[in-house]
Amino acid sequence: MAERSDQRTRERSSVDSEDLEELLDSGLDDGAGVASSRDEPTREDGAGSSSGLRDRLRSIVGRSVSRPLGSVRSRLGHLFSVRTFGTALVASIVAAIGFGFVIPFVDTLGALAGIFAVGLGFGLVGERRQYLEIGLAGAATAALGALTEFLVVALAGRGDLVVLFGVGSGLLAALIGHYVGRDLRDGLTRDV
Structure with a gap:
């Protein structure tokens, strides 16, 4: 039972990062069926996943910010x-x-x-x-x-x-x- 409560605590503390990573994966997914991070075994070192997550997050934020600004610029160019x-x-x-x-x-x-x-x-x-x-x-x-x-x-x-x-x-x-x-x-x- 003690192992289960430790696992629940670890799951609760890592839910935010896992949900964010899953959101990022679904945002970058073309519908080809990329497995979510919950299905993959968790890494204890976490060294490789943080830079990948950071790159994906920058990509999504960059695209979501550039689209509205690009359309605003084009609209302002016409107005x-x-x-x-x-x-x-x-x-x-x-x-x-x-x-x-x-x-x-x-x-x-x-x-x-x-x-x-x-x-x-x-x-x-x-x-x-x-x-x-x-x-x-x-x-x-x-x-x-x-x-x-x-x-x-x-x-x-x-x-x-x-x-x-x-x-x-x-x-x-x-x-x-x-x-x-x-x-x-x-x-x-x-x-x-």
Whole structure:
């Protein structure tokens, strides 16, 4: 009886590692009928099994982590383009400054017109929808413009509302411009 209780204690302490190894074996198994570790005689030295277990665990963890990250990267590649965002941001800043000089008295409306024009241009030229990139670029440009125009108010601690208004108006101008540009492109390229 004493031998049986020792065996039960040893089984309970090694259940976690055996279950993990069995899980790893079943995860790597192609269905060819690999015997589980409970069917194999247990080794007392354990030197060879720990490195094999570690390698299998790394393999399974590596595959389970790389699959979701790979799909997230591919989805993000389709949803958001850093290159398009950077180009739209630079173009929005340049257009906002340029249109602000053209319309001298109401430079805020000139900046929004510049952001709208960039959204319109990207909608006319782009083959795919780029609402996220254009919207973020317009929002960032308008927030930067609002912050620089009302710098004293921002430094006084009341700039959050000004920046929020800038973000909203820039986002709206860019999205409407992109929508109008895509609609115009669709109307120009459609067969009558």
